[in-house]
Amino acid sequence: ELKVEQNPLFLSMQEGKNYTIYCNYSTTSDRLYWYRQDPGKSLESLFVLLSNGAVKQEGRLMASLDTKARLSTLHITAAVHDLSATYFCAVDGETSGSRLTFGEGTQLTVNP
Amino acid sequence: DVKVTQSSRYLVKRTGEKVFLECVQDMDHENMFWYRQDPGLGLRLIYFSYDVKMKEKGDIPEGYSVSREKKERFSLILESASTNQTSMYLCASSLWTANYGYTFGSGTRLTVV
Numbered sequence: 001e002l003k004v005e006q007n008p009l010f011l012s013m014q015e016g017k018n019y020t021i022y023c024n025y026s027t028t029s030d031r032l033y034w035y036r037q038d039p040g041k042s043l044e045s046l047f048v049l050l051s052n053g054a055v056k057q058e059g060r061l062m063a064s065l066d067t068k069a070r071l072s073t074l075h076i077t078a079a080v081h082d083l084s085a086t087y088f089c090a091v092d093g094e095t096s097g098s099r100l101t102f103g104e105g106t107q108l109t110v111n112p
Numbered sequence: 113d114v115k116v117t118q119s120s121r122y123l124v125k126r127t128g129e130k131v132f133l134e135c136v137q138d139m140d141h142e143n144m145f146w147y148r149q150d151p152g153l154g155l156r157l158i159y160f161s162y163d164v165k166m167k168e169k170g171d172i173p174e175g176y177s178v179s180r181e182k183k184e185r186f187s188l189i190l191e192s193a194s195t196n197q198t199s200m201y202l203c204a205s206s207l208w209t210a211n212y213g214y215t216f217g218s219g220t221r222l223t224v225v
Contacts (some may be wrong), residue, residue: 001138005209014129026202031211033214035216040217040221041218042202042217042219043202043204043214043216043219044216045212045213045214045215048211048212048213050211088154088155090214097171097189098162098207098208098209099145099157099160100213100214102154102155103154104154105154
């Protein structure tokens, strides 16, 4: 059974600081996805990582994938209040048939 | 511009009612999914479908059924709503290979009283 673990689950940080959210998964996969969810809203796709070493950047967020370590990171640079949200990673395991397994989510709060 | 549409944003139903949640996508996706999301429990897969008239149970199918008569529409049915089915319900769709991940609908907040 594929397990996906995120840490931290809760993150409170100040504006202007940098931080990294980690996503570990338990079985072989080379496809990983990051989503953002604002309170009371649905999930919005942020990044699609489809190979080992993939790196994607959008604004203050950068995601990377290391399939050998079964690890993805979401790095936040110079955080701003608008980044406050819950961030989910999701993994498509090799035998899951396009069924994604989601992490628990990291609730990020950026304080002024 | 909306690609996955859930018919209702908020619903209030009574215990014992039969409830239909509708989801329509316009991206010609093969796969469609229903999740529920509850605080502290993350996203839990209820049912999914890879093709018309096909359905597969997810992790928590009890108390639910689904229907997919057309490729673009995937309905979630609560046969007899109960208060423990009060939740946020999220529909998603993807291509067969899911190379681009899922596209989610805006969600339906269901309250069963």
